[in-house]
Amino acid sequence: MNLPAELQAAIQEALAASGTSHRALAAAAARLSRRYRGPDPGGGAGWQPAALGAYLATRLPATWAATWTALSAAAAARPGWRPRTLLDIGGGPGTAMWAAALVWPGLEQVRVVERDARMVAVGRRLGQQAAHPAVREAAWIVSDAGEALPGDPADLVVAAYVVGELGEAARARLVGRLWGLADLLVVVEPGTPEGAQAVLAARQAVLAAGGHTLAPCPHDAACPLSRPDWCHFAARVARTKLHRQLKGGQAPYEDEKFSYGAWAREPPQGAPSRILRHPRADPGRIQLTLCTPGGAADVVATRSGADFKAARKARWGGPWPPASR
Numbered sequence: 001m002n003l004p005a006e007l008q009a010a011i012q013e014a015l016a017a018s019g020t021s022h023r024a025l026a027a028a029a030a031r032l033s034r035r036y037r038g039p040d041p042g043g044g045a046g047w048q049p050a051a052l053g054a055y056l057a058t059r060l061p062a063t064w065a066a067t068w069t070a071l072s073a074a075a076a077a078r079p080g081w082r083p084r085t086l087l088d089i090g091g092g093p094g095t096a097m098w099a100a101a102l103v104w105p106g107l108e109q110v111r112v113v114e115r116d117a118r119m120v121a122v123g124r125r126l127g128q129q130a131a132h133p134a135v136r137e138a139a140w141i142v143s144d145a146g147e148a149l150p151g152d153p154a155d156l157v158v159a160a161y162v163v164g165e166l167g168e169a170a171r172a173r174l175v176g177r178l179w180g181l182a183d184l185l186v187v188v189e190p191g192t193p194e195g196a197q198a199v200l201a202a203r204q205a206v207l208a209a210g211g212h213t214l215a216p217c218p219h220d221a222a223c224p225l226s227r228p229d230w231c232h233f234a235a236r237v238a239r240t241k242l243h244r245q246l247k248g249g250q251a252p253y254e255d256e257k258f259s260y261g262a263w264a265r266e267p268p269q270g271a272p273s274r275i276l277r278h279p280r281a282d283p284g285r286i287q288l289t290l291c292t293p294g295g296a297a298d299v300v301a302t303r304s305g306a307d308f309k310a311a312r313k314a315r316w317g318g319p320w321p322p323a324s325r
């Protein structure tokens with residue numbers, strides 16, 4: 001899935017207007033990349049202009065793709081549900097609202113809580129280029145979500161790439177509060193063991209408070225995966241010329257690894273199993289590793305079997321059986 005053209009254009013315009021040199025952007029992109037691979041929570045020192053520019057050019061496309069994929073899985077698990085209101089926590093430049101407006105075009109009202117005033121200014125600027133009125137007219141709230149949250153609930157609450165930046169106790173408190181505001185809550189984190197652990201901790205808290213898993217798990221039981229394995233997926237992101245220049249390499253795309261959870265007050269009806277890694281294709285047979293309602297399991301589709309055609313189209317992170325066969 002490609003970044004919406006209007007968001008891409010808005011990013012280019014914001015980068016040009018910032019006047020940040022290419023060299024400064026490249027150095028900031030390298031620092032950001034190290035940060036997202038390691039345990040350093042960062043972010044607390046405030047977003048300096050070069051880091052912000054590097055975020056727009058190299059991280060936003062990836063966090064957007066991961067969030068769009070997570071929201072799409074939630075939408076597939078709850079067909080017919082149409083959120084009108086969105087609360088985006090730690091929204092950065094508004095990444096999640098752009099993704100949500102694409103998944104649920106009926107969105108009417110967006111609030112973004114972001115503690116960094118520079119990030120908010122850039123997010124507002126990007127949003128003004130949106131065709132979708134809820135994105136264009138989003139209310140931006142400069143606030144530390146750990147200290148103050150809006151009192152009004154929202155149909156959809158999203159916390160993307162933010163709860164993992166908090167310590168355990170602060171994370172548990174925040175997730176509890178977010179769940180208290182949400183009809184449907186989505187948490188997205190980097191697809192590292194630590195990111196998956198943060199999602200699992202959020203899952204436990206939400207289930208203990210009466211929530212139900214919509215995705216990725218087809219059940220509310222304990223996660224069947226254990227170290228060294230962890231639940232994560234990949235979203236493919238097209239790289240722009242600037243992205244390639246800043247991060248090096250010529251590949252036209254990159255795969256953003258992410259972990260996520262989507263939980264609702266209503267249980268889903270007939271959740272499908274989830275494909276946990278790249279299908280393994282050998283001549284005449286395709287093996288899928290699944291998370292099923294009964295735990296992790298491998299299934300094999302053979303050329304002569306009814307599922308072979310569907311298995312050839314199966315993708316890591318997708319449902320099994322697929323929605324339409």
Ligand SMILES: C[S@@+](CC[C@H](N)C(=O)[O-])C[C@H]1O[C@@H](n2cnc3c(N)ncnc32)[C@H](O)[C@@H]1O
Nearest residue numbers: 063090091092095114115116144145146160161
């Ligand atoms: C990694 S960025 C993710 C931004 C966006 N959600 C995305 O997926 O692209 C994390 C953002 O959360 C903000 N943030 C971190 N802790 C926060 C808190 N306690 N309250 C509000 N914002 C916070 C940071 O300033 C930063 O903009």
